[in-house]
Structure formats: structure tokens, C-alpha cells
Amino acid sequence: MKKNSFILFCLVLLLTTTPARADVEWSGFASFGGGFTTASDEELLGYTNDLGFKPDTLFALQASSFISDRLSVTVQFMARGEDDFDVGVEWAYLRYKLSDSWTINAGKLRLPMYSYSDSLDVGYTYHWLRPPASVYRAPFDTILGMNFTNNMMLGNALISTQIITGRFNDEIRFNREPVQADVHNIIGFNTTAEQGFWTLRGGYFVTNDVSLHVTNPNLLGLADILRAYGVPEAADALLAEGDKGSFGGVGFMYDNSDFFFGGEYTALRVPGSMVARQFSQYLTLGKRFGNYTVHGTFEQTKDSPARPERHLPTVPPITAQLPGLPPYSALAGFLQGAAASEVKRYDYYTLGVRYDFDRGVALKLDITKLNDTRGNADANLISFAVQTVF
Secondary structure, three states: OHHHHHHHHHHHHHHHHOOOOOOOEEEEEEEEEEEEEOOOOOOEOOEOOOOEOOOOOEEEEEEEEEOOOOEEEEEEEEEEHHHOOOEEEEEEEEEEEOOOOEEEEEEEEEOOOOOOOOOOOOHHHOOOOOOOOOOOOOOOOEEEEEEEEEEEEEOOEEEEEEEEEEEEEEEEEEOOEEEEEEEEEEEEEEEEEEEOOEEEEEEEEEEEEEEEEOOOHHHHHHHHHHHHOOOHHHHHHHOOOOEEEEEEEEEEEEEOOOEEEEEEEEEEEOOOOOOOEEEEEEEEEEEEEOOEEEEEEEEEEEOEOOOHHHHOOOOOOOOOOOOOOOOHHHHHHHHHHHHHOOOOEEEEEEEEEEEEEEOOEEEEEEEEEEEEOOOOOOEEEEEEEEEEEO
16 A cells, blocks of 8 residues: 555656646666576575566566756656566656756665666666676665766766765565664765776765664564573664664776676675675676677675674673573574574576667576575576566
């Protein structure tokens, strides 16, 4: 109901703010994908051994209109297969042109954390079937807020900079379960420099208030036990409640229209909580042969566990064994186990081919191998898609 109300609001905004003489410009993109893993006990990127089509299938329409020479409104509607094709509003913002080089956007915006953030769902714009899962895994990628964008020439280089601030309040996945997340006071920037065949990018974002409203009874029960022993600091370190957070990333791409080579590195931290310190990277290269593109990518996720057990004093304020509760000596192990459950250490290897068989339409085939360096989640995935813009 909440989603439908927001969609209705965006439609009303688009229709009521657009002058009768102005045209609404419609564009869109789509991806129809499918895939399967090669063994019955494997699961990867939403696919199993049974042929599936939802994870990489989506349809989107975007409407834009100028209210005046400087002011425009843009709304993007999207239906994802993984969400049973429920229509949602991906973007909804007003844009005002302050000058030839400065613009301001306000509304529901994409958080520009990655090199491909602006085209994250537009599969046609990149060579993979989907962006590298090792790096493109932040729990959310949109905010309600505003940004200032500047474009300028510095010598022969085009420099684009965004300064952004806002808030996120919606559902994410944490500890393998959906939780309500509230992230206040997000502020950050990203800068991209383009010169010749080279593109360089860097960005950094911080927040002083990350809260995850956990409902997992095991985590909440462990927090209650810690408080019962008189160590609320350890309970606070287990749960994310008003904690600081940061995200940084750098990327590069060399592309001479014949050969390309690039990569990204990102780091996410929420110190003072059970959220793992997430470090991710990928390197990709490819070669174009007319309408065909052949490419290979190595990706790596190398998280480090949080250390909530460091908040446990050697001797607790309450030294007696509490009836019905585990001994105090066992709590450090419980905390370490909870923190370890959030850690991912994966190596991905992808080989793929793209065929541009018509204007604005590409056919893709990717073969992806996952090595789980900490467990037994190894998997092999064969996936394909038809992706288009219109």
C-alpha cells in the first residue's frame, strides 16, 4: 500500500507540474534473463539448478519533462522479476540548472557509490550481464535527499563532481533476514575524470547514524544476556543502533573502442556494530570483434569480521552464574560466531560474450564460477539475457 501511494504521488507530481504545452519524454530499458547452476546443491546470484528467469529480468520506464528552461522533473518506474514484478519508483526527482556547469537535484536519487551507479540496472550499457556481485553489493543504492553536480573542463579532461546528502529508510537484508534500516545524515561526494581513453573515479560517503531494527530472536536474546551480565557495551556492539558508517571506492577504465581494461575497489565500515568490514574488488578486460565483445572478470570479496567480544571485560560486573543463562565465559564465543556469520570471502571468475544484433539490443552469455574460500558454497552459473534500451 505504501509503495502504491508513492507511485500515485509521483504520477500526480509529473502531471500537475508539467505545463500543458510541454511534452513528456518517455524512455526505457529492459532485461529478460535466465540461468541455472550446474549442480543440484548449488545456488548463486538467485539461481538454482532449475532454470530460472526472475533474478535478471526487469522492465523500466522513465518519464522526463521540462517545467521551464531550467527546471525539469524525472520519474523512473521499474518492475523486477525478483520482486514478482511489483512496480516501484526507482527515481523521482526535480532538477534545476543553476548555471552552465552546476545543477541541483532533489528527491529520490541514486546514491553514486560505483562507476556504474547511474546505469546500474541498464544492462545494455555495460559488457557483463550484471555488474560484478562482489563489489556491487551495498545493502541500498538510493536515498531521499539532494545533490549538487558540477561539470567542468580541466585542460583536456572532463571533470564531473557530485556532492550528495540525504537519508535512507527502508528494508534491507542483514544476518540473512529482512530488517528495517534507518540511515541518517548521509553526506559524500564522487568525482570522475575523463581524458582520452581513460576514466578515473573516486568517491567517499559517511553517516553518523546507522540503525538496523533487528528482529532475529537469537541476536536479541544474546543482547539481553549481555545486558543481564552488566555489559551493555557488548550488547551495543552486537547491534547497529546509532552507529557511524563509511563507504569509499575508486575505479578506473581504459577503453579505446577496441580493447578495454578496468576495475574497482570498495570498502564499507560500520564500526561499533556486528556489520563486517567489507572489502571488495574486481578487474575486467575485454576485446571487441565487430558486433561481438568477449570479456573476462576476476572479482574478490574479502570481509573482516567485527570484534564485539572486545567489549567484554575479563571480569563482568555481575560475576555470579545467572540462572537459566549460559556462563559468562561462553559469551565471547557466541559474539565471535555471530560476527563471523556476516563475513563473506568469495572469489568469482566470469567469462562472457556480448552480441549486439540490432540497434539498442544486445544478447549476452556469462559463465560464472564462485569459490567460497571459507565454506562450501562453491557454485557454477550459466546465465543469458536479452537487454535493450528504447
